Amino acid sequence: MEELTEEHAKLLLRKEWLVKVDSGKAIPYLFKAYFSPADLSCVILVTDTKSVWAEVLSSKLLARRWRACNQASPEPFLKTGDEDAWRESILDLLAKVHTIGGLADLSFEVVNTNYADLALELECEAFKWRWETCFLGHQRSSEIISKHLIFPLISLSHLSFTSAESLGEMSDGDTEKSVDKLARTARRTVDNHIKNALSKPRLATSIARMTAMFNFVPELPPVTSISEKPVLEVPLIEEHASQPKSFGKTNERWHHSPVEHLVSERMSQRSDGTREIKTVEPESATESDEDEKDQPARGSHVSSAGPSGTPSRTLHGRSSPMLQAQAQDSDTESSPHRPAKKAKPAVSSDDDSEGGQLKSRSTSAAPTSGVKRTMRQPMKRGGKRF
Secondary structure: OEOOOHHHHHHHHHOOOEEEEEOOOOEEEEEEEEEEOOOOEEEEEEEOOOOEEEEEEOHHHHHHHHHHHOOOOOOOOOOHHHHHHHHHHHHHHHHHHOOHHHHOOOEEEEEOOOOOOEEEEEEOOOOEEEEEEEEOOHHHHHHHHHHHHHHHHHHHHHHHHHOOOOHHHOOHHHHHHHHHHHHHHHHHOHHHHHHHHHOOHHHHHHHHHHHHHHOOOOOOOOOOOOOOOOOOOOOOOOOOOOOOOOOOOOOHHHHOOHHHHHHHHOEEEOOOOEEEEOOOOHHHOOOOHHHHHOOOOOOOOOOOEOOOOOEOOOEEOOOOHHHHHHHHHHHHHOOOOOOOOOOOOOOOOHHHHHHHHHHHHHHHHOOOOOOOOOOOOOOOOOOOOO
């Protein structure tokens, strides 16, 4: 099958829509056909108002299709002139069939086929003919339906509603003049023409009522000739005199840096007005208060020396953020350390070395004031004697 081109579509613009119904599925099919006597070719366009199928047949395919559908047809003629004359007669017969009067006496059926998307079969007592069409795609189908069916129907509906005389009572000549006059005006600005046509209240409401009837809508819209213009005003909102309620002072804790926040949370108020900083690592900022209770109570001005000999810092009043940060770093460094290991004394003999090690351990294990006790290290013994 040849492809449907724009030239083929333009040739179909001047052809009328024909209608046949598939009785098995109750689907109406609309189609247009054009037969060219110049090259003995033909083209057909079929739609169910949703999709579009088409087929283009050359002179050779036309003769082959006819002989396949009608077994009594003659064999191909030996002379080219005789074959062309026979094909021309077949083309003329099909052109007469695809008219409103000629199509009424033929039966119509949608048949199954392995070579096309939609196969239509027309038959009468004298002959049979079959179209094997292919789907054109959704985008091209919508374009063809819009140009060949929707826009012309809207314009014709506008003419029937605005004409002073009923189109059904006009003569064919007067109807042609009315259609031509409206079409000349509409094709200049198609957008304004469609807008003016569907802006007529009677036409718009009639289409709406027809649509509701077709789709079994229970409450049908009325048909009206006058459309009332509503008042388009934005409703005024009364301004409240009361101002939005204040949510109180901003929490001061968010004005400090994370270090200041952690330090300030660990400050305990003493009875004499002084505050002692108890710093912790950032990961331990969520420890419970029970850990603080386990710490030994201290005096208001106790200055205990740590392992490094530096006194703990006690601040009077509110300390500055920088001092608090420094206190945190220093207290973290002054956490309990293991006592520095003493160098082993020179071993003069096995007995003296063992006795010296025991003496050094007993001396280092003795508690000193101001120094926190740590876990006792395992005893290291000298080598065995043999």
